Amino acid sequence: MKRxxxxxxxxxxxxxxxxxxxxxxxxxxxDKGLITNPGKFQGEMIxxxxxxxxxxxxxxxxxxxxxxxITDEDRVLFPELNSWSIRMQESDDGFxxxx
Numbered sequence: 001m002k003r004x005x006x007x008x009x010x011x012x013x014x015x016x017x018x019x020x021x022x023x024x025x026x027x028x029x030x031d032k033g034l035i036t037n038p039g040k041f042q043g044e045m046i047x048x049x050x051x052x053x054x055x056x057x058x059x060x061x062x063x064x065x066x067x068x069x070i071t072d073e074d075r076v077l078f079p080e081l082n083s084w085s086i087r088m089q090e091s092d093d094g095f096x097x098x099x
Contacts, residue, residue: 025049033080040096047078051086052096065089065099 027046028036035041041049051074055066065087075081087099 040090040094042095044096044098045080047074047081047086048088048096048098050074050077052088055088062087 026037027041027049029046030036033046035044035046035048041052051068051070052066054074055068061067066089067085067087069085070081070083088096089099090096
């Protein structure tokens with residue numbers, strides 16, 4: 001699976017909406033956008049908790065995974081999202097991973 005890296009200029013721009021999201025939810029990230037906090041999303045991209053939360057409202061499931069459509073609003077918040085949807089799956093031990 002290829003991981004997308006958050007743009008360094010966005011990480012440096014503290015007025016960007018992604019920073020507000022990080023402050024609100026308390027996630028720390030390395031310079032590649034991977035969550036460093038221990039827990040359900042550790043080691044995943046910063047957009048995954050946001051999309052996981054979105055999936056609770058409306059999304060399709062397939063073989064235990066959840067498919068979340070990516071909107072233009074999502075791309076404004078997380079420009080590294082360049083696909084039409086993201087599939088995620090929660091493991092038996094509670095970790096959420098992009099699949």
